[in-house]
Amino acid sequence: MKKRFIPMLAVSIFAISLLGCTDKQEPASPDVEVIGSDVTDEELEDADETTISQDNSGADTEETSAADSSSSSEYSEPSGKEITVDASTRKKMNVFLSNFSEAGLTEYDKDNRDLHAILWWAHTWSNINKNEFLEYHQLKDKKYEFFETRISLDNLNFITDKYLGFTFKDEDLKGVKTENGELRSFFYEDGYLYLPGGDGEAYTGFSLISKVEDLGDDRLKLYYNSYSLDLDAYLSGKEIDYSLTQEEASKDSDYEKNEAGYAVVRVEDSTYKLEHLE
Numbered sequence: 139m140k141k142r143f144i145p146m147l148a149v150s151i152f153a154i155s156l157l158g159c160t161d162k163q164e165p166a167s168p169d170v171e172v173i174g175s176d177v178t179d180e181e182l183e184d185a186d187e188t189t190i191s192q193d194n195s196g197a198d199t200e201e202t203s204a205a206d207s208s209s210s211s212e213y214s215e216p217s218g219k220e221i222t223v224d225a226s227t228r229k230k231m232n233v234f235l236s237n238f239s240e241a242g243l244t245e246y247d248k249d250n251r252d253l254h255a256i257l258w259w260a261h262t263w264s265n266i267n268k269n270e271f272l273e274y275h276q277l278k279d280k281k282y283e284f285f286e287t288r289i290s291l292d293n294l295n296f297i298t299d300k301y302l303g304f305t306f307k308d309e310d311l312k313g314v315k316t317e318n319g320e321l322r323s324f325f326y327e328d329g330y331l332y333l334p335g336g337d338g339e340a341y342t343g344f345s346l347i348s349k350v351e352d353l354g355d356d357r358l359k360l361y362y363n364s365y366s367l368d369l370d371a372y373l374s375g376k377e378i379d380y381s382l383t384q385e386e387a388s389k390d391s392d393y394e395k396n397e398a399g400y401a402v403v404r405v406e407d408s409t410y411k412l413e414h415l416e
Contacts (some may be wrong), residue, residue, distance in 0.1 A: 149354035150152060213247055213414065216402060218359055225381065228347060231360055232380045234410045235401055237301060242343070244399075245416040248302070254316060256406035257324060260297045261289055261333050266341050268293075274335070285325070286335030294331060303404065303411035342367040344378045346387055348398075356405045357413070364396040395410045 140250040175240040223231070238246070241262035243255060271293040277285055295305040308329065315325035324333045349361040367378055387393045402414040 139247060150336050172399055189220075207407075211248070216353050216357075216359060218353040218357075221350050221352045223350055227382045228383070231347045231350070231410075232345060232362075232382075234349065234403070235360065235362050236302075236343070236378070236380060237263060237267075238401075238415060239343040239345045239349070240341045243415070246302075246412060248304075248413045253314065256292070256298065256302070257294070258333075260294050261324070261331065262341075263297055264293070265339070268297075271296075273330075275330075275332075278331070285323075285332040288330040288332045291329050298411070301412055303406070323332075339371060342369060342372050343396075344376075344380065345383055346384050348384050353402070358403050358405060360401045360403060361398070362401065366394045366396060368392040368394065407413055 148310060238244075238259070241259050243259040245252070245255070261272070271289050272287045272288055273289070277289050291308060293310070299305050311326040311331070313326070314321045314331075324331055326332070343364060343366050345364050346361045347360050347362045351359040351361075354357055363384055365387060367376065368391075376392060382390075384394075384395075388395065399416050401412060401416075403410040403412055
């Protein structure tokens with residue numbers, strides 16, 4: 139897979155630390171739309187909290203965990219018939235993909251999951267969209283005093299189930315630890331993922347689709363470009379407009395166009411689940 143860098147600018151400025159923690163609400167579903175769309179956090183929180191894991195084909199299974207679904211099979215890029223989507227659906231697709239680009243997840247495959255990348259993405263997503271998921275918890279052990287935040291397994295599973303369509307079991311994460319001295323170190327213990335605290339970050343990445351293909355079997359291929367919002371515009375309070383087309387974004391000097399890519403998603407009950415991203 140080709141590696142891509144999506145701008146996620148770290149800014150150690152205490153006065154703007156709250157900017158990265160705003161809750162980005164996804165738009166409500168219209169009465170009529172061309173294809174399925176994402177749902178809001180509130181709708182998911184009101185639903186039954188029980189999650190069902192899925193096997194590689196997307197079928198429901200009773201005891202499938204994240205660790206059961208990895209495979210070494212080579213990925214084959216799919217292609218389908220190009221379809222037209224309305225403005226409301228296009229915005230929903232932009233919002234869905236931006237949940238990954240803004241938090242720095244640039245590659246994903248459901249059959250070959252990168253555990254480190256998924257866990258860090260879930261933590262970053264929480265920092266941007268659901269800050270209440272992060273508990274500030276000072277550990278007494280001086281060896282781990284730098285790990286000031288934690289997120290529970292239940293909240294991790296809320297995020298992975300919503301966007302990726304799978305959940306972790308406790309045994310999947312027991313013993314997970316990265317101690318390499320970098321900011322992205324973390325470890326899992328007693329139902330919590332522990333991570334370093336941060337002073338403040340600016341998340342300016344987002345995605346806009348350019349084309350949609352119907353792959354059949356409730357699967358879509360979304361072609362997109364990643365963008366970044368100018369930092370000065372971000373700090374001045376300008377918000378990203380997820381309803382933009384790429385043509386409209388090109389006319390705004392505050393938006394910088396970056397790398398192109400595509401995502402394969404499954405449409406389930408008017409929500410999207412990511413299967414592949416590159």
